[in-house]
Amino acid sequence: MKVDIQSLGTFNQLAHEGAQQATASMAQMTGIDAAVDVTKITLVDRDDIGEHLDDRNFVGVQFDFEGELSGQTALVMDQSCSETLTDALLPGDSAADMAESGVKEIGNIMMSGFIDGWADYLETTIDHSPPTYIEGIGRDVIPDSKTVEGDDDSADQLFVFKSQIEWLEESVDFYIYMLPDYDSLTDLMMTHADTAGDAIPIDKLQVFNRMTERGTEKAADNVSMMTGIETEAEVSQISFARIEDVPKQIGNAQYVGTVVEFTGLPSGFLLVLFDEQSAKNVAEALMPTDVDSDELTDQHTAAIEELGNIMTSGFVDGWANVLETSVDHTPPRLVHDMGQAILDPLAAQVGQHQEHAFIIDSRMQTDDIEFEAEIHALPNEQELREALDELMVERAEETEADPDELFQ
Amino acid sequence: MPEVLIADDSEFMRNLLREILEEDHQIIDEVENGVEAVEAYKENNPDLVMMDIVMPIRDGIEATDEIKSTDPSANVIMCTSVGQEEKMKEAVKAGADGYITKPFQKPSVMEAIEDVVPS
Numbered sequence: 001m002k003v004d005i006q007s008l009g010t011f012n013q014l015a016h017e018g019a020q021q022a023t024a025s026m027a028q029m030t031g032i033d034a035a036v037d038v039t040k041i042t043l044v045d046r047d048d049i050g051e052h053l054d055d056r057n058f059v060g061v062q063f064d065f066e067g068e069l070s071g072q073t074a075l076v077m078d079q080s081c082s083e084t085l086t087d088a089l090l091p092g093d094s095a096a097d098m099a100e101s102g103v104k105e106i107g108n109i110m111m112s113g114f115i116d117g118w119a120d121y122l123e124t125t126i127d128h129s130p131p132t133y134i135e136g137i138g139r140d141v142i143p144d145s146k147t148v149e150g151d152d153d154s155a156d157q158l159f160v161f162k163s164q165i166e167w168l169e170e171s172v173d174f175y176i177y178m179l180p181d182y183d184s185l186t187d188l189m190m191t192h193a194d195t196a197g198d199a200i201p202i203d204k205l206q207v208f209n210r211m212t213e214r215g216t217e218k219a220a221d222n223v224s225m226m227t228g229i230e231t232e233a234e235v236s237q238i239s240f241a242r243i244e245d246v247p248k249q250i251g252n253a254q255y256v257g258t259v260v261e262f263t264g265l266p267s268g269f270l271l272v273l274f275d276e277q278s279a280k281n282v283a284e285a286l287m288p289t290d291v292d293s294d295e296l297t298d299q300h301t302a303a304i305e306e307l308g309n310i311m312t313s314g315f316v317d318g319w320a321n322v323l324e325t326s327v328d329h330t331p332p333r334l335v336h337d338m339g340q341a342i343l344d345p346l347a348a349q350v351g352q353h354q355e356h357a358f359i360i361d362s363r364m365q366t367d368d369i370e371f372e373a374e375i376h377a378l379p380n381e382q383e384l385r386e387a388l389d390e391l392m393v394e395r396a397e398e399t400e401a402d403p404d405e406l407f408q
Numbered sequence: 409m410p411e412v413l414i415a416d417d418s419e420f421m422r423n424l425l426r427e428i429l430e431e432d433h434q435i436i437d438e439v440e441n442g443v444e445a446v447e448a449y450k451e452n453n454p455d456l457v458m459m460d461i462v463m464p465i466r467d468g469i470e471a472t473d474e475i476k477s478t479d480p481s482a483n484v485i486m487c488t489s490v491g492q493e494e495k496m497k498e499a500v501k502a503g504a505d506g507y508i509t510k511p512f513q514k515p516s517v518m519e520a521i522e523d524v525v526p527s
Contacts, residue, residue: 226511286420288427306420309462310510313489326494331417331464401493403507406500 003189004199005381008041008240009356010121010192011161015039016242018117019163019176022075022110029106030088032167034174038248039163040241040359043209046156048235050139050177058141059100061107062134065115067126069188071180072143073114074134075107081167104131114176122188142177157206158182204388205238207396211318212236212377214399216362219272219314219375226307227285229368236362243351246359246378250339256296257373258308258332259346262316265325265390266383269346270315271376272308272332273339278371279304285369301334308332315362315375318399323387346378354381410525411436413452415445415468416460416487421510425458425487428514432527442466449475449482456525459504461488461495469495469502476503483524487512 016039023034053076060076077085086102108131119126134141161178180188186202216233223231241249250273257273274282276296283303284291291299309332320327335342350357360377379387412433416422417440426435433456437448441463449457457475461468472484485506486499496507505524508516 222511225513288423302418302420306418309418310489313462313491313510317491320492320494324494326492326498328467329462331462401491401496403491403496403509406493406496407505407507 003186003202003205004192005356005385007189007192011189012039012041012240012242012356014118014121015041015161015163015176015178018114019165021113021117022176023165025109025113026085026106029109030085032085032088033169034165034167037164037166037173038241038245039161040239040245040249042160042162042237042239043157043205044160044235044237046158048237049158049160049179050142051235053138053141053175055138057135057137059103059133059135060141061104061111061131062143063111063115063128063131065126065128067119068122068124068184069118069126069180070184071178073111073128073176073178074141074143075111075174075176076134076141077103077174079135100133104133107131111176114178143179157209159185200385200388204391204393207391207393208388209236209238210396211322211399212238212315212360212362215315215318216364216375218318218399219311219362220364222310222314223282223307223364223373226310227282229282229285229366229371231364231366231371231373234363234365237360239359239361240356241359243347243355243357246347246350246357247340247343249359249361250343250374250376252338252340254337255339255342256301256304256336257334257342258305258312259335259342260308260312260329260332262312262327262329264320264327265323265387266327266379268350268377268379268383270312270329270378271335271342271346271374272311273335273342273374273376274304275372278373281369281371282307282373296336301336305332305334308334311373311375315377317401319387321399321401322392322395323390324395343376343378350378350380357381358384409434410455410527411452413445413448413454413457414438415440415442415448415457415463415471417441417463418460421460425517428517429458432518433521440464442468442471445471446474450478453479455483456521457482457484458487459484461486461490461499469498469504472499472504473502485520485524487517 019036057079058076059082062074086099163176165174213236216236220231220233255273256279283300286303316327362375365372422438436452443466459468475482486504489510491509506520508520
């Protein structure tokens, strides 16, 4: 079963246009100025969908849809903004009482626009159920979805289409999730795949996702070993998005970390990023002596550079060992800036040769101190495709090499 | 005491290695890239080189290759974050005598040194 890059690009564009249509409908009804920020397709573990929603309270609507494409879709928003929305829709004292029905109605109209675009493209009809009002904490608000059938450990991965809609006057985001039933989506992908061209076998993409998880675990182990802080890999996923959407994913928070360019099959960029407090905490855990400074000193940055270097190797070595090749990388370059500003020039460089990009995202954290790290890889799309072509699924577990065997 | 040359572009890692080694070894020089490593080796002829792989200007495998081609008796331990089998094979081909992957702790460093330069 294969999916080609062009189809992924088309599906991503469909989701993006659907989200734009939904956003326009909302603006027309409420006068609220909003814009679609990011649309991406992610291959992710079922348990990791919506992990970025944290523990906030969300409300929204959910639909089932069926036809040539079937599955679930949901529009979710912070609970706090639902009253503002319904007040814009129904000004007056009744807004609070009408919040639930207001959200349902707005959701209904927005999501109908979202689904209609898919039906038009597929030249078919896609029926959807009446909207169901949903509320919950964090990822609990995301609907269940059928995952790939199978008995291996790839069986619980699925493709998720996610659009983030930014409310321009408030620091509030809406999210549209579409979770197609796995078989339904892959059938559609097969129908559209140009198997003689740039198609990627889906099972290899899933194996690659698993390799990335192992790489994240290895990077987390390296942090634990260097700092004594027990660190766990949290999320690992591979996404597909338009190049211009890549920097927006990280947002405008301040980060400290390292960037390396890697060469080999595939080539690309790899970023290890910490928020400022995490960077300071983890650097101090590495230092042999206490540092009396609230700011990041040269000692902090030297420690971050080395940590970034070792985490990078931990992350990419598994790819190289499974693919029986070598992936070289440049020495780490320290970065300290807003996330988007760090990624902009890298995306521009990768974007010289491709319109869409695969983005590999991983996150790790610890409960011991305030510490969270992210790893983002931006590989050359064509080279990643070639690497997947050469990937032997049966070697997927061969991520570690033992120097003692070679240096006897 | 055996004389050791440390080649690593990371100041943090040079400090860490120095702390681990200085009790039983004499650190004769610390350099930041492969070109400096070759020059420092020729100048000092140390008993052991602790060589990083990923370094600017010239990487550790190329530097090892040159050191070993001019002095086959040189003792070089790759001391690197890179854990790739193909890279280890390149290191063997260049003549490296040992290979330690970062992050490491003192016992593994001392064990690798003992294998290459027995006390």
